[in-house]
Amino acid sequence: MNITVVGLGYVGLVNSVILASYFHNVIGLDFDKTKVATLKQGTATIQEPNLQSLMNDASPRLRFTTNYKDAIRPNKIIYIAVDTPEGRDGKPNMTNFNLVLEEIAKNAIQDSYIVIRSTVPVGTNKYAKKYLEENSDYKFDVISHPEFLSQGSAVDDMLNPSRLILGVSTKAAEDLMLQIYSNYQKRRIPILITTPETAELIKYAANNYLAMKISYINEMARLCEIVGADIEEVSVGIGLDPRIGTQYLKAGVGYGGTCFPKDTRALSWLGSSHEVPLELVQATIKINNSQPDILIKKINSHFKSLSNLNIAVLGVAFKGGSEDVRNSIATYVVKHLLDKNARVRVYDSLAIENFQKEMQRHSRIDYSTSILETLDNADAVIILTDAKELKELDKSCFIDNMKKPIIFDGRNLYRPQNMEGTTYYSIGRQTVK
Numbered sequence: 001m002n003i004t005v006v007g008l009g010y011v012g013l014v015n016s017v018i019l020a021s022y023f024h025n026v027i028g029l030d031f032d033k034t035k036v037a038t039l040k041q042g043t044a045t046i047q048e049p050n051l052q053s054l055m056n057d058a059s060p061r062l063r064f065t066t067n068y069k070d071a072i073r074p075n076k077i078i079y080i081a082v083d084t085p086e087g088r089d090g091k092p093n094m095t096n097f098n099l100v101l102e103e104i105a106k107n108a109i110q111d112s113y114i115v116i117r118s119t120v121p122v123g124t125n126k127y128a129k130k131y132l133e134e135n136s137d138y139k140f141d142v143i144s145h146p147e148f149l150s151q152g153s154a155v156d157d158m159l160n161p162s163r164l165i166l167g168v169s170t171k172a173a174e175d176l177m178l179q180i181y182s183n184y185q186k187r188r189i190p191i192l193i194t195t196p197e198t199a200e201l202i203k204y205a206a207n208n209y210l211a212m213k214i215s216y217i218n219e220m221a222r223l224c225e226i227v228g229a230d231i232e233e234v235s236v237g238i239g240l241d242p243r244i245g246t247q248y249l250k251a252g253v254g255y256g257g258t259c260f261p262k263d264t265r266a267l268s269w270l271g272s273s274h275e276v277p278l279e280l281v282q283a284t285i286k287i288n289n290s291q292p293d294i295l296i297k298k299i300n301s302h303f304k305s306l307s308n309l310n311i312a313v314l315g316v317a318f319k320g321g322s323e324d325v326r327n328s329i330a331t332y333v334v335k336h337l338l339d340k341n342a343r344v345r346v347y348d349s350l351a352i353e354n355f356q357k358e359m360q361r362h363s364r365i366d367y368s369t370s371i372l373e374t375l376d377n378a379d380a381v382i383i384l385t386d387a388k389e390l391k392e393l394d395k396s397c398f399i400d401n402m403k404k405p406i407i408f409d410g411r412n413l414y415r416p417q418n419m420e421g422t423t424y425y426s427i428g429r430q431t432v433k
């Protein structure tokens, strides 16, 4: 089949490559000229395991452009995967999405199927159909098909999804989507066919549930510290119950990134706008907003002053295994350290360049190229992601390289029993001194 994908970020590029690897012919469009120039040279613009090799293999069926006419005219199946960032009061900012609708209406030359992969408020499907039909001469069948991939495992998530959600209004749209995804059907991957409104809400409900699990375990961690329990064992103990499950029960400094913070606030806004206050969602947001301060409080109470201390920060992406620093907890923590006049040295094997851009207005940050260089002569180290190389560190690294091995672990990467000889603070567990 011939498919156009609009928006070539994490979702759009991975969708383009995988659709092409399923033998569809794909035209990918983005208005970012630099991004498209890089893609045209055959280079993936994001780092995701296996993406580049799949892209190389699928290249005969993949074409990239910045020109809407070239992308919309040839194909009657158009995926939309542009960003829908947070706007005022949590309401999604639909400017980019609406721009795509404008361009489709302007450039379409036939009845078309529009497949919405972006995360959008309930009602967007209906709105898109109405807008497109009022502003062009053609009929549009709009499908709500939310994406659930996670950065860091995006390719595998899309190749082996837990389920596909298809919000359709016609049998023709259902048949088309099942044809596009015939190989998922063959592999018996669950496919839920539902209404557009339900599909739109499923995406927010799923992300909010996962965020709520994180805030729940973080709230339990606060209690563990007071009553002397160990949150890691509490987490294992409850997660072994198959009704609860083990995932998203890791205590830490909270979630960041471009999905959970914006999607929780969007759902809270959606509830309020319909006069249905969503109290669990609001509590999830509130707990997460204050979670980094739990670690910061420990740092501030350990040191009388941070002024001129050398603080090492390991892991600045929004999570381990990602290069993305948008809404990362590290941005918040590092700004606090700088406000307190500390000298900060940061390291992240994937995200350092993006972090440098994000923090370019701030001096007193050194960007390091290795863990050992970051730890060298540091007064303390703060760990903010669960990157594999950080998990694998031996305590001797801290003991041998730092001025004193004082560790603030915001991701509970090590067992307190193994940290003797260091001062080891973590989340929801007793401090080792």
Ligand SMILES: NC(=O)c1ccc[n+]([C@@H]2O[C@H](COP(=O)([O-])OP(=O)(O)OC[C@H]3O[C@@H](n4cnc5c(N)ncnc54)[C@H](O)[C@@H]3O)[C@@H](O)[C@H]2O)c1
Binding pocket: 006, 007, 008, 009, 010, 011, 012, 029, 030, 031, 032, 035, 081, 082, 083, 084, 096, 097, 099, 100, 117, 118, 119, 120, 147, 148, 149, 150, 151, 258, 259
């Ligand atoms: N990143 C994730 O893990 C993830 C997972 C599931 C769903 N989502 C949702 O998918 C959507 C896309 O997310 P993302 O992370 O891929 O975003 P992104 O910011 O990485 O990429 C968006 C891309 O769209 C392009 N773009 C924006 N407006 C455009 C326009 N009018 N015309 C052409 N190109 C345009 C941008 O240049 C950018 O390359 C969002 O709604 C997001 O909430 C994201």
